[in-house]
Amino acid sequence: MVSVRRSASAFVAVALGVALVAAATLLLASGRPQVPDRLARAAVVVQSPEAGASPDSFVPTRPWSAEVAADLVGKLTELPGVVAAVPDRTFYAQPLVDGHPVAVDSRREDAHQGHGWSSAQLGGLRTTAGDPPRRAGEVAVDRALGLPIGASVTLLTASGPEPYTVRGLVAAPGVHVADEVAAVLAPGVRAIGLLLAPDADPEQVARAARGVVGGDGRVLTGDARGALEPRGDARTRWIGMQVLTATAALAGFVTVFVVASTFAFTAAQRRRELGLLRAVGATGRQVRRLVYAEALAVGAGGGFVGLLVGAAPAPAMGRLLVDGGLEPATFAVRYSLWPVAVSLVAGPVIALLAVWSASRRAARVRPLEALREAAVEQRPIGRVRVTTGVLLVAAGIALSVGTATADEARIAAQYALYAVMALVAGATVLAPAVVGPVVRLLRSPVRRPGGAIGMLVRGGALTATRRTASIAAPVLLTVAFAVLVSGMVRTTTAAYAAGRADNVNAGWIVVPERGPGLSDAAVAETGGTALLPTTVYRTDPRALPANRPLTALGVDPVGFAAANRVLTVVAGSLGDLRGDDTVVVTAATNLRPSAPYEVVFADGRTVSLRVVAVVTDGSLPGDLLVPRAVVRAHDPSALTSTVYVRDRIGAPLGGRVVDVATWAAEADAAEDRLVWLFTLLLIGVTAGYGAIAVANTLLLAAAGRAADLRLIRLAGATRRQVVWLVTAESALVVLIGALLGGTVALVGLLSIRAGLAEQVGAPVDLVVPWTVVGAVVGLCLLLAVLASVLPTWRALRHRPGRSPLGTVG
Incomplete structure (x- = not known):
């Protein structure tokens, strides 16, 4: 039935x-x-060892040194079925056109990468015109640049602009140089591709390669090569x-x-x-x-x-x-x-x-x-429902407390989402008991649009609290999630931007433009304090932080101390950060000055550094400090991320100058844009779904009330008055749902603000994007009114005298 x-x-x-x-x-x-296109022809790829990073860190694997890579290449080449073992070297290189870096799609990481020509055979890449680069100063470039064979082109590398001659053209992004040039620009190796004979079995070759590599790498075949993307x-x-x-x-x-x-x-x-x-x-x-x-x-x-x-x-x-x-x-x-x-x-x-x-x-x-x-509800909500609702609300409050005390923003966001889910469910379960007090609270605004209609609206909501709560539930859900998610994103973004700006003591900041970083030549042109980041690796399982990649910043200690307001030295002296074997660490390492600190740099070499100072946790925009010259010596392709300057200067090659507030807001601009897209997607799911649910429920309610509305017409109400009645009822239901949903979301947002204030160490303003909230409530109201008014207007299209209930009164 x-x-x-x-x-x-x-x-x-x-x-x-x-x-x-x-x-x-x-x-x-x-x-x-x-599998990357440039490695597609390598049926077997040997990858350097993982660095013990978490799955969401996305740091490169720990590289082999040039000597270790050369030894592995020699041994792998001798395996049966292997035609060639080719090391893949990657470094930063970007062509300049009219003196400016070529604008590239930020989603194409390979568009500003360079490789040695030998690695081109791993992807089956050939020149479409000209010859491969064989000597220093020669390059093969993407034919999409429109450069002819023999043309001069300037490549921007980590050291600065360098002149090259176009020797060949290829149908792929990025540039290719002679192998000896690539070995200088990228001494560390993270992948060795194996080209096999036509009759060779990749799995047999892979088993033999694992015997050669041992625990110093991974051997990948088939779809597993996707780990190299x-x-x-x-x-x-x-x-x-x-x-x-x-x-x-x-x-x-x-x-x-x-x-x-x-x-x-x-x-x-x-x-x-x-x-x-x-x-x-x-x-x-x-x-x-x-x-x-x-x-x-x-x-x-x-x-x-x-x-x-x-x-x-x-x-x-x-x-x-x-x-x-x-x-x-x-x-x-x-x-x-x-x-x-x-x-x-x-x-x-x-x-x-x-x-x-x-x-x-x-x-x-x-x-x-x-x-x-009569359709009057006979029973209040039962004890089981009350108990369930109270438990859900209590769980939501407990999760809100967890949000306010969480140490990480990611954990706080998860707690906040779970808290609102629990509070939404609890509020919905208890809604029939809440509808009465809310309607009485809204008594004055409800009674304004005509005495009789206001009385009917209020009386209907009070005598059918379960029906009112059922219709308001989708609005409650929609508004709660829209307010929470949008407010959480905006509040978090503003809080971290403000905290980032407060930590910097500078007038202006030079940041990259049209590229991933600034070259040494650009940094020298600014005369400011620069941060040169690189990734280093700790291999000691007893070390803290334990066996994971770290961000080392190459800095000038005097300039860095002047530009960083939160830098606090707890042991040693920052002035001792000089030479090629010193390092500054945070208190989390539990090390003291003079302690050894062994790391692996980007060139694959293991270096024992000496701790000269310890700073408080949170003092650094990275994990440790080393002299800038040390980073450049071990990572020829490292790029400067930021330069602090006191006065506004002209923009250097590949850079632009912004004020501190703009820099703080743009520091995570790409991530913030993705997060906001994610936010809009979630709001779209809940708002669209909730609004449709409101419309569906009201259509169902309107169909069941046709006889009641005709009876009101027989009592003397005009068609317009009946339509106004159902419109006011729909507006009241949306208002009740919006108030309950907004209250639930406010609890979550206040707990998020408390947690952020604890994390950034400063007061945090609560930011609610009222445009989004207004659009969500407006959508629910519009669909609710349409879903109730249209069927009512249609049901009352005949005069009361033609109603089967009786004659004209």
Whole structure:
């Protein structure tokens, strides 16, 4: 006895939720790492050892030194089936056109990379014109630059601009130089590609290679070579995975929430029908089975439709993710089995989970309900529901306290999201008990639009609190998540930018433009204090921080101390940071001055440094300090990230000059843009879904109230007055949901602000993007009014005298 009209709202909600889950899981399944084109012809690749980093750090592997790499190349070349073992060297190199670096797509990391020509054969790359570079000063460039053979071109490298002659053209981004030049610019090696004979078995060669490498590297074949994709692509792919995982999880939560409120509303409308079933002998268990069977039918049908709706636009959604920077350029949608299975199962599971509470309520309907004419609710919410709601609210408050005391922003954001989920669920469970006080609180504004209509609106909300709460639930969810997510992002961004600006003592800052960093020539032109970062590696498992890559900053100690307001030395002297064997560490290392500190630099060489000073944790924009000359000696391709200057100067080659506030706001601009896109995506999921759920529920409510509204017409109300009545009722429901949702979100935002203030050590302003909030509430209000007014106008299109209830009064 499934009613199409009653089930339409739940069916649409399930279908939309499964569509989101299907699209997200299909995109997730397609997000596998891709083998870089420049290594595609190497059936076996030997990679340098992992550095013990966490999966989301995206730092390169620990390199081999030139001597170790040469020894490995010799041994690997002698293996049966190996034609050649080619070390792949990568360094920074960017062509200059008209004296400026060529603007490149920031998503294409290889667009400003250089390689030795020998590594071109690992990807099957050949010159389309001219010859390969054989000597110093010769280069092969991308033919898209439009440079002819024999033309002069200036390459910007880490040391500065250098003249080259175009020897050949290739159909790939980046530049290629002679092998001896590449060996100077990139002495460390992180990958050795093996070119095999046509009849060689890659797996047999890989087993032999593992015997050669031992524990000093990894041997990769097949799809496992995707681990060699550029770090930028890996990071972008990881971000996309987080976005899609969160979208799928949120879609599932919102779907269960919305469908549960829809089934609860439907169960309330069917009290007389269910009471009639009980009157003719149906048991409570039989009623529950009936409700579960209807939910299963709705879930199965909605799941199948949702799968089709979600799978069809997946390729287009994948392209949008690439264009938005949430997936790398190599991303492509591939259909696979497990997302289809998950989507088909999700529909029935979501429907059964959502109908649990409604089935219990339906089973408690008494046979006497079949004789009642009034639709007034007879019972307050039960003790179990009150207990459940209180426990959920208590859990939300506890998670909010955890948010305020979390040490890391990422952990705080997770706690805040869980806190709002718990508070939203708790507020929804307790909503029928809250509707009465809220309506009384809003008594004055409700009564203004006409005495009789205001009385009816208020009386209807107070006598049908469960119905009002069920309709307001999607609004509560939508507003709560929109306010929380948008406010959290804006507040966090502003707080970290302000804290970053307060830490710097400078008038202006020079930052890179059209490139990943500044060359030494550009730094010399500024005359300021520069930060030259490089990645170093600790191999001692007892070291703190334990066995992970570290960011070492090459600095001038005097200038750095003057530009850093929070630098606090707790032991030793910063002035002793000189020579080629000194280092400054943080207190977290538990080291004292004169202690040895062994690291591996980018050239693969292990160097024992001597601690000359210890500074407080949080004093450095990195992990340790070394003299700038030490970084340049071991990392010829390192680029300066920032230069602090007192007075405004002219922009150097490849750089631009900004004030401190602009620099602080732009320091994480790329990440902030991706986070905001992620935020808008989540808001779009919840707002769009919630608004549609409001419309569906009100359409269902309007269909069930047609007789009541005709009766009001017979009592003397005009058609316009009845329309105004349902409009005011819809506005009241949206207002109640918005107030409850805003209150829930405010709890989460206040806890986030407290946590941020503790982290940055300064007061933090709460930033709420009212434009987003207003748009979400406005969308819910618009759809709610349309969903209630249009069916009402249609139902009352005939005069009361033509109503089957009687003649004109």
